[in-house]
Amino acid sequence: MQTNIPNTLFCLVFTLFFSVVSHAQEIEDKSIPVRPERDSIAPAMPAQEITEQLEQQDTVKTDSIKKSQFLTDVVQYTAKDYMRLSPKQNKMYLYNEAKIVYGDMTIEAGLIIIDNARNEVYAYGIEDSIGDYTQKPIFTQAQRKVEPDSIRFNFDTERALVYNSRTQEADFNVKGMVTKRENDSVYFMKNVRFTTSEDVDDPEYYFYARRIKFVPDKKIVSGLVNMYIADVPTPLGLPFGYFPLTDEETSGFIIPSFGDSQYGYNLQNGGYYFAISDYVDLLTLGSYFTNGSYTLEFSSNYAKRYKYRGNARVRYEKLFNSERGFPDFSERSSYNIQWSHSQDAKANPSSRFSASVNLGSSEYYAESINQANQGNFLNNTLSSSVSYSKTFPGEPQINLNLAARHSQNTRTQQISLSLPTLQLSMSRIFPFAPAGGAKKGLFQNINLQYNLRAENQMNTTDSLFFKPEMFQDARLGAQHSIPLATNFKLFKFLSVSTGTSYQETWVSKTFERSYDPVIDDVVVDTINGFDAYRTYNFNASIGTTVYGIKNFGKDKKIQAIRHVMRPSVSYNINPGFDRYYDTYERDDPTTPEQIELVDYSRFDGTLYGAPGRQFSSSVGFSLSNTFEAKVRDKDSTATEPKKITLLNNFSISTSYNMAGDSLKLSPIALRGSIPIVKNKLDINFGGNLDIYALNNNNRRIDKLNIENGGSLFRLTSGTVNFGYAFSSKDFEGGDEVEEDELENETFRNGGRQDDLFGKGMGQDGELFEEDPFEGREEENESSWYNYKIPWDVRLAYSMNYTNSARQNDISAHSIMFNGNVELAPKWQVGVSSGYDLVNNGVTPTQLRFQRDLNSWMMSFAWTPFGPRKSWNFLIRIKANVLSDIKYEQRRAPDRQL
Template sequence: MQNQYKLYANIKTAVIFLCVLTFITFPLLANSRCINKFQQLLTIPADTIPARTDSGISAPADTLPAKNVIRKPVISDSVSFVETDTLSDSSRRIVVDTTLFSKDSLDAPISYTAEDSAVLHIPTKQFLLYGKANTTYTDMKLDANTIEYDQNKNLIKAYGGTDTSKGALNLPTFVQGDQTSIMDTVFFNLKTQKGLTKNTYYKAGEMFVNAQRVKKVEKDVEYAYRGRFTTCNLDTPHFDIRARKIKIVNDKIAVSGPAFPEFEGVPMPIAIPFGIYPLQRGRHSGLLPPQFTTSDVFGLGLEGLGYYKVINDNWDSRIQGNIYSYGGWQADATTNYYKRYKYRGTFALSAIHTKRLNNDLYSLSKEEFYTSNTYQVRWNHSSDSKARPGTTFSASVQAGSTQYNKNLTNNAMANFNNNLASSITYSKTWGLGNNLSVSLNETQNSVSRLINMNLPTVSFTTPTIYPFQKKEQVGSLKWYQKLGIGYSGNLLNVVSFYDSAINFGKILDTMQWGVTHRIPITLTLPALGPLVLAPSINYQENWYAQKINYSDWNKKSGKVDTSIERGFYAAREMSFGMSMNTRIFGTYNFKNSKLRHEIDPSIGISYKPNMVSKYYKNVIVDSTGQVRRISQLQGNVLGGFSEGRFGGITFGISNLLEMKKRNTDSTSADSVKKVRILDNLSITSGYNLIPDSANKERPISPISISAGTNLFNKINITANATINPYRQDTANHYHLLWKEGKIGQFQQGNLSLSTSLKSKSKKDDRSDEDRLNDYDETLTPDEQQAQLDYIRSNPAEFVDFNTPWSLQLSYSLGFTRMLQSDLIHYKNNLSTNVNVNGTISLSPKWQLGGGFYFDIITRKLQASNFFLTRDMHCWQMTIDINVGLYKSFTITLNPKSGILRDLRINKRFMQQ
């Protein structure tokens, strides 16, 4: 019985195993019609996970909760799923099945995920993803609630989901490159890159675009129907521009037909005939739009009209100009060039044909219009020091008509810039410090209309030579081994003429040249305790091309007659000296602070023989017989040496004063705050112990005073002056003014004060340069500087509403006392002015600002600018008033976005 029972058990087990095997394999027979059952096996619900692993070992059904399963299959030649347990660090690969697709169906695999389920339909070659589906193919990424892929047509369809409480869910989001689009429905062909989307939103650069339908015909070309675009980033924008048809070329340009602006949803009655909207970032060619202006002096006008052309990576050019109805015009051509590790530069040529209405009632001219032609050339060039080490070449040229700045119509501050300067410099260094520098310099004054040109200036210097030093020094240097000899030489050529009477012959007559040689000999002696001794010998020789012969007073002409004698003339000067200096410190202690005073006194003994007396002459300068001793070398390009023998002492003293204050509430290392009260106060002069006949009545040398400080790191003060302790009478005698209770006569001096104050920024504290980088990081340094100049000349358009207030103040005072051409009288020239600029926020959205330049001597307001700005989120309104040589009143309404900065509503009135 027992054996029979065992046999029965074995038979029973075999029968059950055959039944199970038959049940599993029957649907897989080739002639089976159970297609729906087979498809159901490849449908993977979220709550049923196949429990067959690679090793063939079954896993319990409750090993991993279905809600924590994320499947990441990849379509290539097979389909597989990776099951990840989000509750643990373990993961295992589950092989579902293998389905072979055509090798040439796609050129890259598709990675996809789905939160709900993934369905593969073999007969129709369709693949469906449900619930937060995501697919990635090459550089394209698509997220949606439902994604359908048809392999036969290479077509992808995507839809969003709905929720009764939350509305639309998981709208299709398409990302290709740096462009992201959100739409309701998308149809896209993976091979042809063509597609159709409905109710599409996407951002291109700074532009936000919405279209009812968008048809993608090529990879980078799209057509939009019933579209609107704006730079406002709100869900309901403050403004937009609507167009029925739009063509978009990604990262290049968008073109539309008639477009209608809308503000707060209200359409404007004015239509734009067509629209061209640049989408390309960085350097690209294009038109420069103008702005409209009206003026009773120039008439109606368009300003800023032009074209920008990118020639290649190293060159670009801009042509821009203004045109006015009375016949005036301005044309500017600017070329930028750049070669990495070599050089960079800018060349600009500007011409102005001024034709303005003569409305000056006091003018002597009876002409209806004032007409003039002016021009200016600008060239800036700099070479990279890495290109040719030891050799540099730079240029900063600003030359042209002296009246050019006066004829500018849109730059009030430039109208009062009377001086222009240019320089071109080549420098080469070789050996142990030999340096040769060749430069061309030019200065112009628009008031006197005088032009001075240095053609060229040559400088040569050699390093200091120590003749007593050994080539291989061992130990410390002896005192005599510190004896050094140097050399420097300069060649100057000067041409002066007036631009109102240019004549080549007269220019040659004004040409002057001169050469100067300097040979300094220095020696550093060992310190004697706190004293430092430094002997010196200086030799200087000047060569001149002419001297001036003075005749005594001419009763018939009523002046001193002069004549120029050309030739070669040499003058020399030599001095010997010994200087001694030291440093003295003093400290004054207070309760919580310490005042530190540093004094640097110096004293020296020097001797200078009289080696130029032959070039000095006594001249009767008026009918009373007044005599002046005049140098025949004055007026030369190098100037003359001072006459007289000097043998005496020179002395000077400089001071530094600062305070250190301790913060009693802090114990950190930075608890001590240092405040500079006086950076420098120095006084120098001298006394002649052996004066000769030329200066026996004035042994005391002129007193030089200079001072500078930066109070509280806010107020910068600099001053200097030269005081003559003697007064000269009509009999050519000198009197010490100290005996008359006076300090002396001021020969020259200047004083300048400046400060810049502003409140703490609400967001950040950045300069104009930092804000400029936010505007466009692709600008070259030259382009950044041009944009920065535009910001500074148009402050109303770049108001920082994060700074409640700001203030910049500067004051300057200058004085010079010069001998007149009659050699008798002195003329005192005094100039003083105040420059004020500032802004203040009237509210978080309103800001008032401006500035003015006031000449205290003439009591005239030379130039002023005031503006009122309103921040309207994505737009900005500005009322700008300029008063100067030309007066203007401007109202501007423009978008804040850089891409639409030139799309402005502008009304400008200008008069003289």
């Protein structure tokens, strides 16, 4: 028995090594009649029958002296029923829950037979009490597991046969009827099915290959391949196939989609993916249409853990309408550049770099191919910001910020650029504060700061963007400001603050104006060179907090109401700076014989404008109110009453200009919010009240409105809005998942972060929410209904009223909503819509449907009416390795050339 143990253990080592991969091809060795199974589940083979067959084949006499083998680890073996050594047969039998462990390798099976004479190992399942084939072999090494029906291994030739092996490689689940191990890295398989479905024995789809070559962790190369859906063969097939198995990103071709559109037949979104490194990649895409139109796109994602991450995209389109020579022929080109970069907060605490760029042609989102995002189309503004900030610690602390900004109106095609903007600030200095202890009183609280803002600003149009003309009217300037302030307590209850501010403005050029009687117009001469002006002002304020409480008794439902008032009075003086103003003479348009003097400042038209000429001395009043209540808690076990807010920050403010000759009182501003659902729903409102009347030309006059036959106040403007989002998680105690702004395509493009205008869609019509069911608990999966139905709803209401010149106009009044509901497990429907009460029409609407088909994902999005009427249908394999296997149909929205 001792002489057989080394051969037994040596055999097990090779068996377990092979089981890690469990792929091969049939070999011609008929010494042992272990045959491949034809069905996916092998028929049971009783242990007695297997033993008898082995005894019949055992005709070779074994020698009692065996070669010694070297073992590097302890071998452990167990079996539930018995472990038997047969010296006569030179075999070892492990039966029922048999298990052998050697190092990090493990083999488990119902029956394990070790034949020392032939240096072979056999592992089988066994029949249970009802005749089912159970305890199939399971081979494990590290994290890799293989589950065949049976296995045969010869450690002399180091070859093996595995029957109905099941293993997972990358995203694939592979099942082969017969597998042959050729060497350590190459395996051949016969009658193989591979799929990304979780159930390899009963998959929703699979690829069937007669013979394949399998290289673990690298690739599968096959001959003729057919695709089966629900065990039904499809005409989709290839004479050969190549499937990468590496978990790392690899370079490869992107298969284009075929279609027909207003630009002719086309190949869309085909290209090549470059896996440059573990930190950065590059995707190149292109489309071609038979009328000559084409598109090019380059996108890249990059990331470095604990440092930064971001992505960039450049897209160019050249589109032709109709055909050359036809009267309706036209052409246009458009482009779009996007870049997002975010730095990890732990990367560098003292400096930070960030970027959010979205610029390009103004008509891009309206006319671009594959651009189906409703939110992007409705957005009228493109904006960009690239900034770097640096903090220099010390006393005082210095903060530096350098930024480049861009703002573009897609309707007017006006572009404003700031290249660059420099901001430098110094933290507050308290020159008279004590070395230790708190600062007290007027003198010790004196503090000052320094701020610098320098900017080079350019205003241009879409047609001149990136052209030399864009820089001709650039405006360069800088502002230095030094605020000096202090604060102190008066009579213990009054908080007083006062201060002054000095500001100096530098410009690179000014503008002289004169009247030319020949052309009867004003001539503006640009004077290049440094110039500056200096301004200052004074301010003071006093305020306090007043509390009022009304108790109703602890036995009441409302036990008490508290009113918190914060009144404040401020005083501001802004001198007039007449010395920076000049005059020029011109003919009086009303009386040609007379001369009119026109005042102007040479700083009009500069970056920061001209200083104020009018002296003002104004007093401001404001009153902020908060109403809270203590109510009896519905929870009978609560010992303290519940606090709720009835009215939050209801403020009233106005100002009175004592230096003005008329219309001294400014309109009274009202602002506030009413909490309805805590941390969920607040109704925000605001309005302006004017005490002055209007004349027949609808202009304000220095006469009270009540004296003109009207009410005490005129409501000149008003606004009411609220947003409310709730879901089934609110009633289940679930946590809301915060969305990553960097991953929200519509928000990055300048649109809304929510889905009130519809979910964003990719270039192939796929909803950006790729798998809304991921991570969700599978409940009642085999039924048509789910007793817990996940849902979410978002509401938004907005109303704006204008009556400054008797127009009595509601300029905007709409209610919008977005909702999603999972009607049944893995079935989700959603809608985004609303109603415009001013124009009596439905706001942009999107209906969508998503179905999780386990290995597949199906989505349908439909905009049923409006100028962007369209629909998109897509069904594809979810696994990224086979994402190009898809079917899509669409009706693109109308575009204007």
